[in-house]
Amino acid sequence: MIPASPLPGGGDRLFTLGELERLIAERRHAVADKSYTRSLLDAGVPRIAKKFGEEAVEAVIAAVMKDKPALLSEAADVIYHLLVLLQASDLSLDQVVAELGRRTRQSGHEEKASRPPAT
C-alpha cells in the first residue's frame, strides 16, 4: 500500500467516506503493484464483488461471534470494498446517499409493503 495523501486541513478531524471515495478514484491512475485499489479496479467488477461478499461474510461471522474488535475491522473492509465496487461500476457515494435520503420519507416497513408482489 502506498502512503495516503495527507488529510486536507490535517489535524485530528475525522476522516470522511467522501475522502476515501476520492482516494479510491485517484488510485485509478496509480501503479498496480504499489496500489491494492488499482489492482482491484484492474481485476474488474466480478472480482471486486467477490471480495466485497467475502468481507461481508467475515463481518457476519465476527458479529455472530460477538467479536467487536473483529467486527470493527471487517466493517471497515466492507465499506472500503463497497466504495471500490461503486467506483468500478461508475456509481458515486452521493448517489447512494441520495437513495438513502429518498427512503427517509417512509419507514422500512412501509417501503417493504409498497413493493410489487414477488412473481
Ligand SMILES: N=c1c2ncn([C@@H]3O[C@H](COP(=O)(O)OP(=O)(O)OP(=O)(O)O)[C@@H](O)[C@H]3O)c2ncn1[C@@H]1O[C@H](COP(=O)(O)O)[C@@H](O)[C@H]1O
Ligand atoms: N481502506 C483500505 C483498505 N481496507 C482493506 N484494504 C485491503 O484489502 C485487502 C483485503 O484483505 P484480505 O486479507 O481479505 O485480502 P487478500 O488476501 O490480501 O486479497 P486476495 O489475495 O484475496 O485478493 C488487504 O490487502 C487490505 O490491505 C484496504 N486497502 C486500501 N484502503 C484504503 O485505500 C487507500 C489506498 O490504498 P492503495 O490503493 O493500496 O494505495 C489506503 O490508503 C486506504 O485508505
